[in-house]
Amino acid sequence: MIVVMKEGASQKEIEHVIDKLKEVGVDTHVSEGKYRTIIGVIGEEDVVAVVPLEVFPGVEKVMPVLKPYKLVSREFKPEDTIIKIGDSLIGGDYFVVIAGPCSVESEEQVLATAEAVKDAGATMLRGGAFKPRSSPYSFQGLGEEGLKILAKARDVTGLPIATEVMDTRDVALVAKYADVLQVGARNMQNFQLLTEVGKQHKPVLLKRGFSSTIEEFLMAAEYVAKAGNKNIILCERGIRTFETYTRNTLDISAIPLIKSLSHLPIIVDPSHATGRIDLVEPLSLAAIAAGANGLMIEVHRNPEEALCDGSQSLTPASFAEIMKKISSLVNTFGKKMKVD
Ligand code: PEP
Numbered sequence: 439m440i441v442v443m444k445e446g447a448s449q450k451e452i453e454h455v456i457d458k459l460k461e462v463g464v465d466t467h468v469s470e471g472k473y474r475t476i477i478g479v480i481g482e483e484d485v486v487a488v489v490p491l492e493v494f495p496g497v498e499k500v501m502p503v504l505k506p507y508k509l510v511s512r513e514f515k516p517e518d519t520i521i522k523i524g525d526s527l528i529g530g531d532y533f534v535v536i537a538g539p540c541s542v543e544s545e546e547q548v549l550a551t552a553e554a555v556k557d558a559g560a561t562m563l564r565g566g567a568f569k570p571r572s573s574p575y576s577f578q579g580l581g582e583e584g585l586k587i588l589a590k591a592r593d594v595t596g597l598p599i600a601t602e603v604m605d606t607r608d609v610a611l612v613a614k615y616a617d618v619l620q621v622g623a624r625n626m627q628n629f630q631l632l633t634e635v636g637k638q639h640k641p642v643l644l645k646r647g648f649s650s651t652i653e654e655f656l657m658a659a660e661y662v663a664k665a666g667n668k669n670i671i672l673c674e675r676g677i678r679t680f681e682t683y684t685r686n687t688l689d690i691s692a693i694p695l696i697k698s699l700s701h702l703p704i705i706v707d708p709s710h711a712t713g714r715i716d717l718v719e720p721l722s723l724a725a726i727a728a729g730a731n732g733l734m735i736e737v738h739r740n741p742e743e744a745l746c747d748g749s750q751s752l753t754p755a756s757f758a759e760i761m762k763k764i765s766s767l768v769n770t771f772g773k774k775m776k777v778d
Pocket residue numbers: 540566570602621622623624645675707710
């Protein structure tokens with residue numbers, strides 16, 4: 439539920455409400471708006487019901503959060519969540535570009551790609567060490583060896599690393615190396631995994647399941663938030679439709695919709711959404727125009743030799759070209775990629 443304070447309510451009145459809620463054992467999140475303060479209440483409704491908040495000085499009204507997701511909803515927290523990852527910020531006016539290979543194949547491959555994407559202006563490195571492959575006969579990733587390679591690439595370039603964790607048993611291991619824990623589309627409704635990453639202190643990048651509604655997507659984020667981790671980046675990566683010319687269909691309307699429903703940052707992955715290098719640029723630009731807080735793009739130094747997703751991976755040179763347009767459009771829309 440949320441407690442809406444009156445316009446001009448004093449600090450003392452606000453603190454009084456927070457103290458009373460703490461006394462009954464519930465947590466609060468305070469959003470200081472331009473005109474009024476909203477206090478989000480995190481806890482069981484019946485515990486809170488014993489506190490007659492409506493009669494407290496300075497309280498205007500007490501309202502339930504009507505959406506099934508609470509902590510991640512805009513109602514609960516009107517201001518944008520801004521997450522710090524290394525030297526970058528994401529959310530609000532801050533924009534990130536996460537680039538790198540689909541999977542970690544070798545140290546040389548990752549280091550070369552990391553240097554190249556950094557030079558082109560990427561703010562974070564991606565690469566899978568644990569790969570969710572449709573076929574059990576396909577390359578499954580290098581596991582911990584891959585995580586070590588990613589960590590080395592971070593040491594060399596300074597770029598924070600985002601990498602997928604697929605199994606609850608690997609969460610602590612991946613969290614030891616990664617700056618961002620990625621939960622992939624296939625695991626978006628793996629509720630145990632969501633709860634486990636929710637117990638970690640590293641930000642979580644949650645990808646939309648390819649047959650999931652926006653509400654299911656936000657409910658998945660709610661699992662992570664409920665377990666304690668509020669640093670969640672949502673990622674629209676295309677959904678399954680009847681269209682066969684693209685791998686998936688990018689749901690561009692999900693971006694402004696999610697921004698109105700949730701305070702969490704949302705980024706777009708045009709590589710997995712389309713499966714086609716020729717569509718990465720137009721969809722990246724469309725995502726920025728629709729209000730996305732960042733992009734995740736697959737780049738391989740030699741896509742012909744990629745062990746995974748070569749057909750959707752850009753070369754470093756084409757990524758650098760596209761980055762010029764991305765940076766300029768990010769500027770046009772009043773967002774920034776560098777923290778000043
Ligand atoms: C990925 O980003 O490496 C990946 C496997 O994507 P998705 O989970 O969106 O399919």
